[in-house]
Amino acid sequence: MNNVPKIILASKSPRRQDLLRLMDMEFEVMLKDVDESYPDGLTPQEVAVYIARKKAEAFDGTLNGEVVLTADTIVCVDGLILGKPETPDHAVEMLQTLSGKVHQVITGVCLLYKGRYNNFFDVSEVFFRKLSDQEIKSYVAEYEPLDKAGSYGIQERIGLIGIERINGSYTNVVGLPTEKLYAQLINLNK
Template sequence: MQKIPHVILASKSPRRQELLRLMDIDFRVVLKDVDESFPEGLTPPEVALHIARKKAEAFDETVGDEVVLTADTIVCIDGLILGKPETREHAIEMLQRLSGRVHQVITGVCLLYKGRYNNFYDLTEVFFRKLSDAEISNYVDKYQPLDKAGSYGIQELIGLIGIERIDGSYTNVVGLPTEKVYAQLIALNK
């Protein structure tokens, strides 16, 4: 395995933490409060990148030899960004909108290392089959996906029974494009 600097993961997402563990990357979690608003007129990839960069900028640029890794994942359909649902009803509404359609999952990533910012994103297209109202309600009640963009986790029930296929990175849909993150972390030492 290539040498990777120690990582500060600025995310409370258990999914991102698990992905880094599976990648055998040494990391610790440090959280900072960040305003996740963004200017109007940005494209969905620009929104994800903007928020990831804001999260990185919350850290002092002198974090030593550690890499600050921040990320923001958004779900987009018909140019509309679906954030995290605010209520059970909102989650159901989002899943009904995604049902039987194709949408994009975009994760913006920012690596802050030795005062330099490296920003990149990944985009995956997700194809949902038509979901019944009962399937949607059961999922929302059982998994309570209020902490997930677009109201679902690909690794949970609705992803297992509802996603026909994806075009792009699976881990991007989970919340972190591990292939790109790994390549960029390796490049830091070159």
């Protein structure tokens, strides 16, 4: 895309990489280990942005004109923040918690460019139908939910059969609010 500097995507998420490719963005994946803990008392939106910014800070002072793109996606249901599950059993528990409920998917994004941090977030509401234990256990056994906030991918079977509707951005639920990202990227030099 013209007028946008090369992007350093600080994420191993294949879904985020796919979204950037679909946007015709030139990018390179570069990873740094970052502690994803956060202080108590933050709202879910603040948590997502806090972690995204923390990821970007690991790159401060190491760039040559590129823009660093970091993101963190969390799922929130009934005031409880669900990150990535630690085990398959934990994934089953998370999906049982989401089953039959409305939850929020929040993605915090940070763009680091020329020493400036641009933080933003997006929130989508996801309506899950009641899932059977068999549907949940089968999904966890056949897919790889351990790298996904809330233990599911919207583009995978559980998302395709379980989600009744979404209020908000589909790509945000995938892991990157492309609509907001595009608007921020084209205004980087303004």
